[in-house]
Amino acid sequence: xxxxxxxxxxxxxxxxxxxxxxxxxxxxxxxxxxxxxxxxxxxxxxxxxxxxxxxxxxxxxxxxxxxxxxxxxxxxxxxxxxxxxxxxxxxxxxxxxxxxxxxxxxxxxxxxxxxxxxxxxxxxxxxxxxxxxxxx
Numbered sequence: 001x002x003x004x005x006x007x008x009x010x011x012x013x014x015x016x017x018x019x020x021x022x023x024x025x026x027x028x029x030x031x032x033x034x035x036x037x038x039x040x041x042x043x044x045x046x047x048x049x050x051x052x053x054x055x056x057x058x059x060x061x062x063x064x065x066x067x068x069x070x071x072x073x074x075x076x077x078x079x080x081x082x083x084x085x086x087x088x089x090x091x092x093x094x095x096x097x098x099x100x101x102x103x104x105x106x107x108x109x110x111x112x113x114x115x116x117x118x119x120x121x122x123x124x125x126x127x128x129x130x131x132x133x134x135x136x
Contacts, residue, residue, distance in 0.1 A: 005034070005041055005088040008061060014077030016087060018061050024054040024091055031057055031091040033069060041088055045069055048097035057089060 034041040049056040059065035063073045
C-alpha cells in the first residue's frame, strides 16, 4: 500500500526543505515525486531503489538524481514566482520494485520526467500488476 503524500516545502532561498526524508524507509521500493494541483497531485516522476528509497529520494530532491527533476528544482530556485509551495513524495515498500516501477512508467500517461518508457514482461499487463499481492 502506498504511503500518504509527504510534503517537502521550499525554503525562502529556493532550496527544498528535505527534513522529512527521515520518514522514508531505507529499504527497497518505489516512490513518486509530485506537485499539487487543486485537490490532487500531479506525479512528475516515478522511481525505484533496490537498496534505499531514502537515499535515492535525497539525490533527487537535492538535484543530483534525475536530470529533469534537477532542472525543475533549478528553475524553481531561479524563478521564485514560478515556484510551487512544495513538492510531494509518496512511496511503496516492495521487493518487486522493478516490476512496480515498470507498470507506472509503461502507462500511456507516464510521468513527464520519466523520459524512458520501461517495459513490462511480455504477456503481463499493468492491471495484473496492480491487482496482485506481489510481496505475500
